[in-house]
Every structure is written in structure tokens, then in C-alpha cells.
Amino acid sequence: MTLGSGEEILKRADEMAQFSAMEKGLTRAYLTKEHKQAHQQLSHWMALAGLEVWQDSVGNQWGRKASSNPTQPTLIIGSHSDTVVNAGKYDGNLGILLGLEALKQLEGIDLPFHVDLVAFADEEGVRFNTTLIGSSATAGCFQPAWLDIKDSDNIAMGEAMLSFGLPPELAGKDARLPQEVKAYLEVHIEQGPVLEDLNLPVGVVTGIAGAKRYQLSVKGMAGHAGTVPHALRMDALCGVAEMITTIETYGLEHNVVATVGKCDVKPGAVNVIPGDVVFSLDVRSPVQGDLEVACNELHSQLEEIAQRRELQLTSELTYQAEAVPCNAELQQQWGKIVEKQTGTKACFLPSGAGHDAMVMANITDIGMLFVRCEKGISHNPREQVNAQDVTVALNCLVDMVQLLANPNSAEA
Ligand SMILES: [Zn+2]
Known part of the structure; x- marks a missing residue:
């Protein structure tokens, strides 16, 4: 040397x-x-x-x-x-x-x-x-x-x-x-x-790392922020908030990194319960099998959250690399x-x-x-x-x- x-x-x-x-x-x-x-x-x-x-x-x-x-x-x-x-x-x-x-x-x-x-x-x-x-x-x-x-x-x-x-x-x-x-x-x-x-x-x-990216859309019901009691709401953003922490927890516990980098809230007014949210999900792993499993498990966990909250979840794969x-x-x-x-x-x-x-x-x-x-x-x-x-x-x-x-x- x-x-x-x-x-x-x-x-x-x-x-x-x-x-x-x-x-x-x-x-x-x-x-x-x-x-x-x-x-x-x-x-x-x-x-x-x-x-x-x-x-x-x-x-x-x-x-x-x-x-x-x-x-x-x-x-x-x-x-x-x-x-x-x-x-x-x-x-x-x-x-x-x-x-x-x-x-x-x-x-x-x-x-x-x-x-x-x-x-x-x-x-x-x-x-x-x-x-x-x-x-x-x-x-x-x-x-x-x-x-x-x-x-x-x-x-x-x-x-x-x-x-x-x-x-x-x-x-x-x-x-x-x-x-x-x-x-x-x-x-x-x-x-x-x-x-x-x-x-x-x-x-x-x-x-x-391989990567998969999704665009997820959550549909709830927009409503008056003053008149609809919590128990009767279908707040899409509250559902997405729970989904995001679920995604973070999954990443912490498994051989993947999972990121929500974009989130679009509609109608997006201070006095309206959010009715529609579109957000991105980027999942990566150096092991292709782990990536596939993670994406499947994450989707079923998010679906469970949506059903419990009476929200409609749809997901579209927008990008993938092995x-x-x-x-x-x-x-x-x-x-x-x-x-x-x-x-x-x-x-x-x-x-x-x-x-x-x-x-x-x-x-x-x-x-x-x-x-x-x-x-x-x-x-x-x-x-x-x-x-x-x-x-x-x-x-x-x-x-x-x-x-x-x-x-x-x-x-x-
Ligand atoms: Zn380089």
C-alpha cells in the first residue's frame, strides 16, 4: 500500500x-x-x-x-x-x-x-x-x-x-x-x-433493491365538519392516516422500506370532512420475494382498515423494477x-x-x-x-x- x-x-x-x-x-x-x-x-x-x-x-x-x-x-x-x-x-x-x-x-x-x-x-x-x-x-x-x-x-x-x-x-x-x-x-x-x-x-x-410503486385512492364521504358526529363519519383522511402508520410499522418490522411521499386530500377545505384521498406508496427491498410478500400483506392490511372504517380502497401499480x-x-x-x-x-x-x-x-x-x-x-x-x-x-x-x-x- x-x-x-x-x-x-x-x-x-x-x-x-x-x-x-x-x-x-x-x-x-x-x-x-x-x-x-x-x-x-x-x-x-x-x-x-x-x-x-x-x-x-x-x-x-x-x-x-x-x-x-x-x-x-x-x-x-x-x-x-x-x-x-x-x-x-x-x-x-x-x-x-x-x-x-x-x-x-x-x-x-x-x-x-x-x-x-x-x-x-x-x-x-x-x-x-x-x-x-x-x-x-x-x-x-x-x-x-x-x-x-x-x-x-x-x-x-x-x-x-x-x-x-x-x-x-x-x-x-x-x-x-x-x-x-x-x-x-x-x-x-x-x-x-x-x-x-x-x-x-x-x-x-x-x-x-427492487421497487414497486402504487397510486392508492380512498373514498369516504365528505360532510360538514360541525354537524356530523365522529361515530357517523366516513373520513377518508383519518383512514389514510391509519394506513400510513401501518405502512411505517410494516417497514420497521420487515426487510423493506415503504414510503408515502404524496397525498392529495379532497375537497381540501378546513370545514369539510375529507371525502377523497389519493396517495402514493413506494416499496423497495433487495429481495424480490420479500418485496412481493410486503406488497401483498400491506394491501390486505390497508384493505382491512378501509373495511373497518367503511371506506373504499382502490390501488393501481404504476411502476416496478426487479x-x-x-x-x-x-x-x-x-x-x-x-x-x-x-x-x-x-x-x-x-x-x-x-x-x-x-x-x-x-x-x-x-x-x-x-x-x-x-x-x-x-x-x-x-x-x-x-x-x-x-x-x-x-x-x-x-x-x-x-x-x-x-x-x-x-x-x-
Ligand atoms: Zn452513481
């Missing part, structure tokens, strides 16, 4: 943050001047680290630590280089820079597989109304119809690719095949407060490595946010490590990580590559 590796990585994150569409602040969208500049910088650093560099069909930047005798499929390490509007410096970029430093440290060590480092050019989907374009192309999920999606300046993705120097007809044609890939590793900031709360520098990701588990063996290996590097038992936690890894799971096993970020703040210029934590994450990543190269070593 080189002392100060964490600081070195943070310095590079500062340099990357200069490639921005904003004067003061960081915004870097897909197929822009900033995208090109940032990837030129990364390509330069990758070449200095002894990697073979190339840009793929959709503008992802790659660097390969080539094996002299590859006897196993290629290991891919990566994250995304694009950002949200007025972003922090570490979301995505930290994972790329950690991969770069890890391969620098492994320079001169011959591994039984190539290691490809990738900077995915679009994950956030800020410019075109679709996300995860970069990893979708690598994982064979790029949809040619996306080329027609226009940005806010009415420029289609295909046109933007042409101006960037990429032939749109080739987009996604260089996808990797499952048998060519050993695994995909991604280190990412947590974007939540759990590791900070536990005072841990890193944590092992168990999976990327949970994507991280590979169990990779989780176990991260766990051992984290314990060795930190001297404490590893924390295993789900990701409530989406990541490139969930797309890469279409072609290979995924393994993710989270790095503590200050107060869990992300998608915000105040996003912050500390150098010691980054050094711990780096050491874990270097150990992981070596463990995958020598699974029978007593090291971890």
Missing part, C-alpha cells in the same frame, strides 16, 4: 470535476464536450498506468490490464463518469478512479485474466430521457430505438453520437458475451447514512477482505439506488462495495468522502482482484 493513495484519488476526483458544463459546480452529461474531455483525461491516466485504452461504440472509455496468458474470462471493474445536474464529485467517478489506482498498484503482476476498467458514459440519464445507456451497451441491452430520443435542444441521440464521432449504427454492437466475462466489480459511494451511522469506512452490498442480488460468493469474499482490512466484521447492506451493476448482472456475476459518504449526502455538491475510507476501499479492491486470481491463496 502506498501511503496517501486515498488523497491521490481525491485529487484526481477534483481534476475530473473540472470537466463540467457549469462554471461553478459539476454537470457532465452524455455525448458532450465535457464527456469527451473527461474521458481523454481518464484515457491518459489509464495509459500511464500501463493499460491498453479504447473507446467503445457508445463512448464508454476502457483500459485493459492485459494478461500474458489469459486462462479465464475478463474481469471488469467500473462505474459511471457522467453526473446529475450540479452534482457531487464522487458519485460514479470514485469507482473509476479506485479501479484505476488498483490496477496501477497491480502493475507488473501477471494475472490469469485480463482486467478491464470501464468508465460508463451515461448512467444518470440527464441528457436523454433514458438511464444506464453505457452499461446497457456493454451488457447487450442497448435499444436501437433510443437513437431517436431527443434531448431538450431537440437533438436526437443518434445525431449527438455522430457529432461526438461515433457511428450510431454501431451502437451496442460491441456488447460483451456472458462467457467472455468473469465478473463485474463496482465500488460506489453509499449515497445513504448507514455506514456513517455504524462508523464503518466500507460495506458489502447485498443487492440492488431486485438484483449481488453474487453470494463475491459478497462472502468482500466480507472476508473487509474484515481483514478494517479489523471489524463487515457490514452487509442493500442498495436503495440503481447502479450500472444491475445492468451488468444480465451478463455476469456482480460484486459491489460501498464507501461511506458524509451524512449520506449525494447528488449534491456537498457530497463528501474521506481519504482514509478511500484508501480502505482501494486496499479491498486490490485484495479482491488478487483473490479472484488466486482463489486458493490463504490471503483472505
Whole structure:
């Protein structure tokens, strides 16, 4: 370990943050001047680290630590280089820079597989109304119809690719095949407060949460707030209030998070008993089965409340995404490595946010490590990580590559 590796990585994150569409602040969208500049910088650093560099069909930047005798499929390490509007410096970029430093440290060590480092050019989907374009192309999920999606300046993705120097007809044609890939590793900031709360520098990701969203509608009877006694009311909002606390209690007691974020009360007057309430329900879990069970149980509990209060409940599913588990063996290996590097038992936690890894799971096993970020703040210029934590994450990543190269070593 080189002392100060964490600081070195943070310095590079500062340099990357200069490639921005904003004067003061960081915004870097897909197929822009900033995208090109940032990837030129990364390509330069990758070449200095002894990697073979190339840009793929959709503008992802790659660097390969080539094996002299590859006897196993290629290991891919990566994250995304694009950002949200007025972003922090570490979301995505930290994972790329950690991969770069890890391969620098492994320079001169011959591994039984190539290691490809990738900077995915679009994950956030800020410019075109679709996300995860970069990893979708690598994982064979790029949809040619996306080329027609226009940005806010009415420029289609295909046109933007042409101006960037990429032939749109080739987009996604260089996808990797499952048998060519050993695994995909991604280190990412947590974007939540759990590791900070536990005072841990890193944590092992168990999976990327699946989500279901509903619009629920509760019908009661509007009435005069002064003349209708409580026993004779059918107050839709009181029913929904009970439903919301039931939802919260369920989330506290089960492996899900459940949130009511929107609530619309009608008629919405101070002197009228609420007759109609429409509210949202967002349920997430890293385990698809738990998510399904939770949604069924919650619906029957809410229905029970509605019936007891003589209210009518209807529910409509408005969005769903499947949970994507991280590979169990990779989780176990991260766990051992984290314990060795930190001297404490590893924390295993789900990701409530989406990541490139969930797309890469279409072609290979995924393994993710989270790095503590200050107060869990992300998608915000105040996003912050500390150098010691980054050094711990780096050491874990270097150990992981070596463990995958020598699974029978007593090291971890
Ligand atoms: Zn991210």
C-alpha cells in the first residue's frame, strides 16, 4: 500500500470535476464536450498506468490490464463518469478512479485474466430521457430505438453520437458475451447514512433493491365538519392516516422500506370532512420475494382498515423494477477482505439506488462495495468522502482482484 493513495484519488476526483458544463459546480452529461474531455483525461491516466485504452461504440472509455496468458474470462471493474445536474464529485467517478489506482498498484503482476476498467458514459440519464445507456451497451441491452430520443435542444441521440464521432449504427454492437466475462466489480459511494451511522469506512452490498410503486385512492364521504358526529363519519383522511402508520410499522418490522411521499386530500377545505384521498406508496427491498410478500400483506392490511372504517380502497401499480442480488460468493469474499482490512466484521447492506451493476448482472456475476459518504449526502455538491475510507476501499479492491486470481491463496 502506498501511503496517501486515498488523497491521490481525491485529487484526481477534483481534476475530473473540472470537466463540467457549469462554471461553478459539476454537470457532465452524455455525448458532450465535457464527456469527451473527461474521458481523454481518464484515457491518459489509464495509459500511464500501463493499460491498453479504447473507446467503445457508445463512448464508454476502457483500459485493459492485459494478461500474458489469459486462462479465464475478463474481469471488469467500473462505474459511471457522467453526473446529475450540479452534482457531487464522487458519485460514479470514485469507482473509476479506485479501479484505476488498483490496477496501477497491480502493475507488473501477471494475472490469469485480463482486467478491464470501464468508465460508463451515461448512467444518470440527464441528457436523454433514458438511464444506464453505457452499461446497457456493454451488457447487450442497448435499444436501437433510443437513437431517436431527443434531448431538450431537440437533438436526437443518434445525431449527438455522430457529432461526438461515433457511428450510431454501431451502437451496442460491441456488447460483451456472458462467457467472455468473469465478473463485474463496482465500488460506489453509499449515497445513504448507514455506514456513517455504524462508523464503518466500507460495506458489502447485498443487492440492488427492487421497487414497486402504487397510486392508492380512498373514498369516504365528505360532510360538514360541525354537524356530523365522529361515530357517523366516513373520513377518508383519518383512514389514510391509519394506513400510513401501518405502512411505517410494516417497514420497521420487515426487510423493506415503504414510503408515502404524496397525498392529495379532497375537497381540501378546513370545514369539510375529507371525502377523497389519493396517495402514493413506494416499496423497495433487495429481495424480490420479500418485496412481493410486503406488497401483498400491506394491501390486505390497508384493505382491512378501509373495511373497518367503511371506506373504499382502490390501488393501481404504476411502476416496478426487479431486485438484483449481488453474487453470494463475491459478497462472502468482500466480507472476508473487509474484515481483514478494517479489523471489524463487515457490514452487509442493500442498495436503495440503481447502479450500472444491475445492468451488468444480465451478463455476469456482480460484486459491489460501498464507501461511506458524509451524512449520506449525494447528488449534491456537498457530497463528501474521506481519504482514509478511500484508501480502505482501494486496499479491498486490490485484495479482491488478487483473490479472484488466486482463489486458493490463504490471503483472505
Ligand atoms: Zn452513481
